[in-house]
Amino acid sequence: MPVDTNLEKDGMIYQREQYAKGGIGAKYWNYRDAVALGYVKGKRVVDVGCGEGITLEKLVKLYPDKQIMGIDSEPENIDICTKQGLPVQYGSVYNLPFDAASIDCVLFFEVIEHLDEPIRALLEIYRVLKPGGRLILIFPNDLMFMISRLLTGMLKEAFYNSGHVRQWTPFKIKKALHSTGYKIVKHRSIPFQFWAISLHHIVAAEVLH
Numbered sequence: 001m002p003v004d005t006n007l008e009k010d011g012m013i014y015q016r017e018q019y020a021k022g023g024i025g026a027k028y029w030n031y032r033d034a035v036a037l038g039y040v041k042g043k044r045v046v047d048v049g050c051g052e053g054i055t056l057e058k059l060v061k062l063y064p065d066k067q068i069m070g071i072d073s074e075p076e077n078i079d080i081c082t083k084q085g086l087p088v089q090y091g092s093v094y095n096l097p098f099d100a101a102s103i104d105c106v107l108f109f110e111v112i113e114h115l116d117e118p119i120r121a122l123l124e125i126y127r128v129l130k131p132g133g134r135l136i137l138i139f140p141n142d143l144m145f146m147i148s149r150l151l152t153g154m155l156k157e158a159f160y161n162s163g164h165v166r167q168w169t170p171f172k173i174k175k176a177l178h179s180t181g182y183k184i185v186k187h188r189s190i191p192f193q194f195w196a197i198s199l200h201h202i203v204a205a206e207v208l209h
Helices: 015-020 023-037 056-063 075-083 118-128 141-149 170-178
Strands: 044-048 067-070 089-092 103-109 127-142 182-191 198-207
Touching: 015 056, 015 141, 023 056, 023 182, 023 198, 044 056, 044 182, 056 075, 056 103, 067 075, 075 089, 089 127, 103 118, 118 127, 118 198, 170 182, 170 198
Parallel strands: 044 067, 044 103, 067 089, 103 127
Antiparallel strands: 127 198, 182 198
């Protein structure tokens, strides 16, 4: 779970600590990333809201020839990524440190549910993407995460304040992307076909300018 500036540090659940435990949680995370990173296109790729850099690390290893950068607004995340030797810099999704139409692909994994102004963020990502550039977005199904954690005895995680502002659905994200000028090219819920019983929804969308 990401380090969130709106949450108390006492009792914080860190991504790398959870991932290091292995088990079904790490296996599912690997599966989620394998599906989503298969949608990456272009040379210059940015992971916006990269958190502690677990997915960023996979991205660098999977695509060594690409120009990759992680962006995060939480100094603690920047420090964690830097200690892992990952390419990262401070930045806000509302004001990305890139020129207009300069990025081929933006990863936006489990970030949008934390935002008070999601449309503003989608428009800013649109600004930095090249014509035909791709946004790969993931958001969770909070109810199914709670149920799955309860069933596996992860009580602390089940009732943890994740800092989510809203619950997105495939219908809501489709509407938001279309309203900001994106064209959806791929979408799927995982690990099942139906959103209601899945843990995540993955969308790949491209800019039309």
